[in-house]
Amino acid sequence: MRDATSNPSGDISATSGDGPLAVEATAWLVRLASGEATSEDAAALQRWRSQSSAHRQAFAEAKLLWEVLGPAGDMVRERAKVSAVQALVATNVIASRRNVKLGRRAFLGGALAASVAAVGYVGARPPFRLWPSPGELTADYRTGTGERQTIALADDVSIVMNTQTSIDIRSGAAGTRAFELIDGEAAVTAKASFEVFAANGRVTASSARFSLRRDQASVCVTCLEGAVRVNRHDQLVEVLTGQQVVYDDNGFRPVAPIDVAVASAWERGQLIFRHEPLARVVQELNRYRPGKIVLLNDRLGERDVVATFQLSRIDEAVVNLAQTFSARLRRLPGGMVLLS
Incomplete structure (x- = not known):
């Protein structure tokens, strides 16, 4: 994986969410959800994860996105199955099998938007607010x-x-x-x-x-x-x-008393934070940008934030926070951002 110093674009993200390790990690999740995973598969997964910290991180991130996406994206997941198994076979992660039955929980990070039109999941609050609720x-x-x-x-x-x-x-x-x-x-x-x-x-x-x-x-x-x-x-x-x-x-x-200038800052196109934990700041930023910022480090989420951000340049806030706290920032398709 690349870090900020080796990224020629200047983005402080590492490898993109559709890189080789991300694809392999997704394929492992597909296999584990298929109902046909064996003890040999489990041992092979452990060997794959033990190759490097990058492998372990890729699997953790893929699992996190799988879990937070929930039931959205059934059609997209169907499209993910073939490419995921092909990736495993091509990289010799698992042996090729005939008639592999895949579970419905496969995840494809590159098409979050397409998942909106793919499902009839309008009865509950939408994940990430990807589409409006009935109300x-x-x-x-x-x-x-x-x-x-x-x-x-x-x-x-x-x-x-x-x-x-x-x-x-x-x-x-x-x-x-x-x-x-x-x-x-x-x-x-x-x-x-x-x-x-x-x-x-x-x-x-x-x-x-x-x-x-x-x-x-x-x-x-x-x-x-x-x-x-x-x-x-x-x-x-x-x-x-x-x-x-x-x-x-x-x-x-x-x-309770409040600071009127802070509480009304959004009307002036600003977000003002005065000694708020980073987890709370991230939660607020997620209201103003498509996709989702996900904190992967609980201790990082406890860090104290004093800052003023312009809503017209909300993505700069994410970069500034990552730089301020020396956090690793990784961008994924669909507006997903991982901070660790």
């Missing part, structure tokens, strides 16, 4: 990865939708204007009475600037100016300027 598909407004959109409901109410956000316009109590946050994050500037619904909760404001972020059943409400009231079932919480509250199926968490 998002029927939303009145929706933004894609890395997109922002401003909606003026009237002269006195405006909404800024952040990346991967879906909302439905509806009526609130007594005919007041309102919307439901289906998923994602939105900032609201209201100069008149206004309501927002999200995950069995309701936010009410009459003259305020606030934001909501919904991650499935968890909702975070941040008051940027003025005051808002948050109702959930029979509980009511008031949130003032510079405060934030989170609620989920377990109820409200305590109201």
